[in-house]
Amino acid sequence: METTPPRGRPAAPPLLQVDSVTLAFGGVRALSGVSFEVQPGSITAVIGPNGAGKTSLFNTISGFYRPTGGSIRFRGREITRLPPPERARLGLARSFQNIALFRGMTVLDNIKLGRHAHLKTNVFEALAYWGRARREEAELRRDIEERIIDFLEIDHIRHAPVAALPYGLQKRVEMARALAMQPEILMLDEPVAGMNREETEDMARFILDVRAEWGATVLMVEHDMGMVMDLSDHVVVLNFGQVIAQGTPAVVQADPEVGRAYLGSGDVQSLRAKLQAAARQGVAA
Amino acid sequence: MRIGTFKESYTADAALFDSRTQHAWLAIAGALLLLFPFVASDYWLYMACLVAINVASATGLNILTGYTGLVSLGQAAFMGLGAYTVAIMQARWGTPLLLNLLGGGFVAMLGGMVVGIPSLRVKGLYLAIVTIAASFIAHFLFANFQITGGTAGLSMQPGRILGIDLDTSFRLYWLIVPVMLLMLLGAANLFRTRIGRAFIAIRDRDISAEVLGIPLLRYKLLSFGLSSFYAGVAGGLWAYFFRVVTPESFPLSMSIFFLAAIIVGGMGSILGGILGAVFMTMVPELLKLVVDLLPGSADLAVFLSPVRLVVFGALIIGFLVFEPLGLAEMWRRTRRFFHLWPFRN
Amino acid sequence: MTQTPPDLVLEVNNIEVIYNKAVQALRGLSLAVPRGRIVALLGSNGAGKSTTLKAISRLLALEDGLLASGSIAFAGQDTAQLAPQQLVRRGLSHVMEGRRIFEDLTVEENLVASTYALSGRAGAGRPDFDLVYEYFPRLHERRRGLAGYLSGGEQQMLAIGRALIAQPTLMLLDEPSLGLSPKLTEDIFSIIARINAERGTSMLLVEQNATVALAVAHSGYIMENGKIVIDGPAERLAGDQDVREFYLGMGASGEARSFRELKHYKRRKRWLS
């Protein structure tokens, strides 16, 4: 299996190493022997058909699932047994496929929450709201306002309760919260699902900017092939819990197995022709 | 969205009370609290103290149930722990009042944290019943131990502070109300910081909170601890207030009372806890006043008493059907109305 | 405002929707679905697409929404007096956004629940589970498992499968491709096209994937801020310059734009002016 260094960068020791990870739920094998590496500063995409195990892989990396076998290393350190909050503290930040915002909080509080693991205020300071509590909160607020809210262009909703926001904005708040976690590695699970082209482009721009301005490494799961192929340095293809291919977008795209299992095609016109053909065939049958 | 206020800084935006009107209201409320004891009759002072104790305890429960989402029906038992601790400390060691209150708080806190241990696995109503179990176990201990005076319970001397015997509602008022205000302030502060946010996150979705960096067990225990600390202190105040502590002083119905208070008032809102506790404590009394105003009350009272039960229940139902998010939500709505008035569409 | 022409299975007239007695989400929206046609409804996040569908299927009340004015007619009949389940039983199925499957039920029980849509409907065939399993073999494999443990895409399959069981005459689809792989998206849209061709099921399709939506639809609407801003046959929309730029991701020259070369400043949409 080949691993290509990210475009235009010298090879560096990998930031994240997933080594023959296996995960089973009763009879269902969600992951079997998955291995790949994420290079620092890269954008790595995990793609694959529905049910291939992508989200399970993310859950395993962030510690929500314990793998049945294999190991995960972050900056060379073994984290397979580390509880999730510890991993968050190390800088493994993520967003969720099924939006997991805290519906009882405002956008701002949701984002603030992301910083939790990096703050130090204890109960007594909190009850008195004095000293460190006051300082930390002020600092956090400024940081979030200036670096995240402005950056993601969500200033108009900062005091809105998240529950009533439209889907696309909720996704953006998810991203904001992940950014507030001070990510070393930012894991995005389907960041542009439910977005139209325009919004997808916005999100793509954010992702590029995050890497450029924050120096974060990005690991994402996404079904929008246009975006994946354009943005990623490295693509990992999962099918039935196994890595069936990985490499640069060009390499992956050329892999015939990947095409069969996964990739769709075309613009409106050709797609229309294809769909109509399918329908006619159905009627005839 | 509010109109007409423009924040100068982020700190100002995060302040508890942010507008000039709010400061004015606060000043008025403070003045009223200060004046009240000098104008009110013994009965109203008594009620004020009782309300304040209930507000303190309800606020504690609100931390646990309203903000952290762990439904507890053990608040009365934790109050009992606090009350017994205070009574025992006072009788055995004669320690000073404030220390006793703290002691009551801490013992209750320990109790709360022990009860909180199952909360990592056991959730929702299942957990609520575990807290009921805990309160029955507490009752059993109260009723069957020597140190707690068995079923007869313990009687106390009035509390002493600065050489003054706290033996009237007037004097107790000056202990109970300030302590309650301090506790309210603490709770309000808490939810401006990472700890309060973590509680809310656990309430909304605990598993994702964990992945975002919140150690669940530690925070659930913390919430249980804080909540029962509040209960314990409130229970201590209760002990100084009634001066008799028996196993039957803290029945399950009292826990339900507190739960009702925060639900009717509005869960996850400090104001909700206050409004709810005031409502639940005062409504039965006010209903009595209404009955008294009716002519020929003596004979009528017999018949009207069950009517009061019905009206009380119906009020709870009516409020919730009308506004399931509680009194605090109604208050917010009214405020919004006046803020936007006359620009409402 | 006049009588419903007979070939419209759905007619939405000038509706306004208000959430929580405070937030106005739709402001005088009108649209129509001709019988046997697929109509796409496009629009950016928060435009009010899901709200429109919920208004039609009368599920608004559950989310504290209120249809404040306007009228909706399904198969020529005003829906104002009908309960949501009555609409479903008359053949109007709504596949809700965010999958909304019954997590505590098994896959097969989800389908069983859906057979209620056929209750009391004259001429309804027997519920055909095999059809669903044929379309989505993956569901067949997992049919005894709890639906809550399915992957996102599998849940989406189940949601569509459930609507198939209901044998609707009008299907409201809210982002059916959400979270589906490109291949499966295509498959599902072939199925949609097939159902439409085979059974004459009319569809109102909300989609963010404009490419597939315009490929399968006969006509479309584009909405912004609770109102329709343009409409027309699908081909014409696909040819519209703004649609191409904002929905299909094509540069001015008609070439597919790359995500790497995005500008920070965008042209204002024509329909917002």
Added chain:
Amino acid sequence: MSEGFDWAYLFEISLTGVASGGLYALAALAFVMVYKATRVVNIAIGEMLMAGAYLFFTFASMWALPLWLAIPAAVLASGLLGAIIERTMIRPLLGEPPISVFMVTVGLASVLVGLVEMVWTADQRRLPDFMPTQPIVIGEAFLAPKVFWGAVIAAVFIAAVLLVFRFWRGGVALRATASDQGAAYSVGINVPRVFSLSWVVSAMLAAVSGIIVGSIGGISSSMGVFGLSVLVVVIVGGLDSVLGALVAGVVIGLVEALAGAYLGGEYKLLATFLVLVTILMARPYGMFGTREIERL
């Protein structure tokens, strides 16, 4: 173990425990019906038992109707009461936080107690005897006839409900409604009907159970405390499990009987609650309850 151990005593006590567990199970079933379909925790279940018992009391003792008429009349009237409760207090809260609905049932309990005291006063009363008075004798052991027949009736009802759920798709509709009301509407389930049905059936079951419990212990406006034991049973069995109600009813009945017999009355509650906590630590959703799906 020791030679003097009185096995006959143990047997007799256990028998009684199991039988009285049947009574718990029936009341628990009434609770489970509502929870299963509507996710409403009906804290007023004990008061609904009471209402059923008082209706029976009215028909049988005050109006002197014959028993074969009084019992069905009380059960039907309770069903009507259930329908009214559902329509006026529960349905308006469709889609609101469950805890608010929970609180509404607390209010309901207060209303029911008040109504009973208004109409029938707060005095304790006795229901007419309608069960055979011949004690059931098994070997050396006596079993109180009311308890025995109560348990038999309970078993019949529970078996019936279990069968209904097995062979009728309505069971699926019930669970679907509980799982997601909006989605239930969207597949054509008549959600309001499911709601009323479950409340009506639950109120009727509660009435049956109230009549039996009342005929054993008498009735009064405070007999709602029986609801607490019911709550323990449904938690041990699993909130939404019919089978759980049955098994847990028997288990709790047994534990209470044994604790009462060998440790003393003050240990009864203690023992049941200790059992409850132990079971929950091992199985957080009761013995047969559905676990909540936790996924990210």
Added chain:
Amino acid sequence: QTGEDIVIGGSIPMTGVFAFAGVGINAGIQDYVKIVNDAGGIAGRKVRYVPEDTGYKVDVSVAAFKKITSQNKVHLYYGDSTGFAKTINPELERNGNILMAGASFATELNDPKKYPHQFLVGPDYTEMFGILLRHIAKEKPGAKVAFVYSDSEFGRDPIDSSEALAKQLGLSVPVKIMTPAGSVDVSTEVIKLRRAAPDYTIFHGYILAPIPEFITQGKQQGMKSKWMGTFWTMDSSTVMKMGPDGDGFMGVMPFRYYYDTEKAPMLEKIRAMRPEYQSTAYTQGFIATMLFLESAKRCLEANKPLNGDNLKAALNSIKDFDTGGLIGVPITISGNSIPVGRVYRADMKAQKMVAVSDWIQL
């Protein structure tokens, strides 16, 4: 200081678990106040009765007390529960103006040192047991007596001391059964009881349930015990609710029943005022008021101001006082209680309680 009303305050449980008694108590107090007022009051002063419902909850009772005492000049007070009596005691001491009685017969309250301004309207629970045990010892020396009581302060109150007394009287107590509060199904307890085969079973800490079930099941299982109860069970209407199996149920009662035929002028007066049956709770409230006002009268006649000490002293000065036949013997109140009573037995055919012993004075 004439002209001012004499106020009797009352925390009365008109709802809740004790409502059955509260309603009767309320009527009893009202009626005696009316009788006195109709006769011109006490030393020319009118008597006013100010009740509040408590629901039998201590904190509500205390609130009622505060409310009534802050709005009226109260010298006499009727309180409901033991818990209330204990809770309010420090307040009473501080206030110093009030004499209090109540619905509680708790042994603990029968202590003039700890509760100097309170008294019990009858024997305390231990004394009630004493009366029953004496009766038993006379009827069947060496009998086996079982105690069945509820797990509450009320239930546990007399048990330990009475076990000792039983030993003294040569009786044995083969089994003591405590039932959890509110339990209805008592089959296991019945089994336990049957195996102890007592000659007498005394129930305490209940009103009605679960006593009938105990008796019914006990009889079905062939028990030969006689069944007994204490004051709050012994109201005629309560016992009659036990049905046919209640026939022969016995218990201690310090007062005459409404329908007693022995000469009692006050009973006749009551029957004239209220033609329908009145409960023993009614009588209890009635006698409490009678003693209140007698003490007040004695104070006023001695020209002493109405305060707690004087009132209590006046109460304790009562010797061989005639209650108009409500209590069958003249009473003397030396401490906090009136330790007299007699044993009555239920006659289901006549639907009446009939006396089976003389008045027993301890």
